[in-house]
Amino acid sequence: MGFGDEIMVTAEARRLNDATGRAVRIVDRHGRSRWNEVWENNPRVAARDFCGEVATLRNGPGCRHYLVEARRDRFVFRAGAVTAPGEIWFDAAEQEEVEAMRAGRPYVLIEPNVDAGFGHTVNKDWGFERWQAVARALSGVRFVQAGPAGVRRLEGAEPFESGRFRRALVALAGAALFVGSEGALHHAAAALRIPAVVVFGAFVSPAVTGYASQRNIAVPHPGYPLGCGLRTGCADCRAALDSIPVAEVVRHIQGALAGGGAID
Ligand SMILES: [Zn+2]
Numbered sequence: 116m117g118f119g120d121e122i123m124v125t126a127e128a129r130r131l132n133d134a135t136g137r138a139v140r141i142v143d144r145h146g147r148s149r150w151n152e153v154w155e156n157n158p159r160v161a162a163r164d165f166c167g168e169v170a171t172l173r174n175g176p177g178c179r180h181y182l183v184e185a186r187r188d189r190f191v192f193r194a195g196a197v198t199a200p201g202e203i204w205f206d207a208a209e210q211e212e213v214e215a216m217r218a219g220r221p222y223v224l225i226e227p228n229v230d231a232g233f234g235h236t237v238n239k240d241w242g243f244e245r246w247q248a249v250a251r252a253l254s255g256v257r258f259v260q261a262g263p264a265g266v267r268r269l270e271g272a273e274p275f276e277s278g279r280f281r282r283a284l285v286a287l288a289g290a291a292l293f294v295g296s297e298g299a300l301h302h303a304a305a306a307l308r309i310p311a312v313v314v315f316g317a318f319v320s321p322a323v324t325g326y327a328s329q330r331n332i333a334v335p336h337p338g339y340p341l342g343c344g345l346r347t348g349c350a351d352c353r354a355a356l357d358s359i360p361v362a363e364v365v366r367h368i369q370g371a372l373a374g375g376g377a378i379d
Pocket of ligand 1: 238341344350351353
């Protein structure tokens with residue numbers, strides 16, 4: 116659906132690269148070569164102009180490994196397809212910046228917004244005001260919020276301008292912790308081995324897109340054990356998100372900052 120999908124692809128690319136010893140060409144459902152900025156510098160992924168022997172991985176819109184089906188109205192999820200974190204490879208300049216950010220005062224990267232470019236993301240949106248309440252409740256914590264110019268910013272969080280998604284990855288890689296909704300940055304946090312507190316709600320289950328190393332705050336959906344998947348605004352997903360108290364997210368952030376990893 117977005118960058119999160121393309122990060123998940125890199126775990127599949129690693130598996131295929133390890134099995135074959137060949138660079139992996141990622142193709143769409145018609146067999147055409149694909150490229151995404153999150154694969155930059157990844158030595159396992161064949162660039163479009165790569166001429167050597169390749170192994171082919173079919174993964175893209177309409178053929179995602181974690182979906183049984185992308186119906187017009189609803190995503191039908193597959194359990195157990197996301198088995199390991201993906202990979203993100205920085206170039207030397209990016210790595211230098213990551214190290215400089217790590218050397219500063221520790222911070223939590225917070226993402227209060229969901230990608231409005233898709234119809235379903237409203238079903239992952241815990242709510243900007245709740246994230247604002249989280250930041251207020253943890254006033255001793257340094258929060259940094261990445262995002263392009265003009266994005267809605269939390270009061271009390273330092274802005275980090277990231278016009279390109281890779282810039283947000285740099286900010287994430289320097290962080291002590293990531294907190295936000297299920298989405299691209301929680302996949303990126305797993306790939307970068309950054310601890311995370313992730314609000315899932317009921318749209319998709321951590322059994323589908325979650326990582327055991329992260330604190331996943333999910334609400335079971337009575338009709339869809341792997342997550343609702345509805346591609347338009349859903350009352351059940353809204354109710355599930357509304358049932359997650361600010362205090363619970365705050366408690367998980369405190370626990371994670373105190374050194375605890377996944378929820379027991
Ligand atoms: Zn729903």
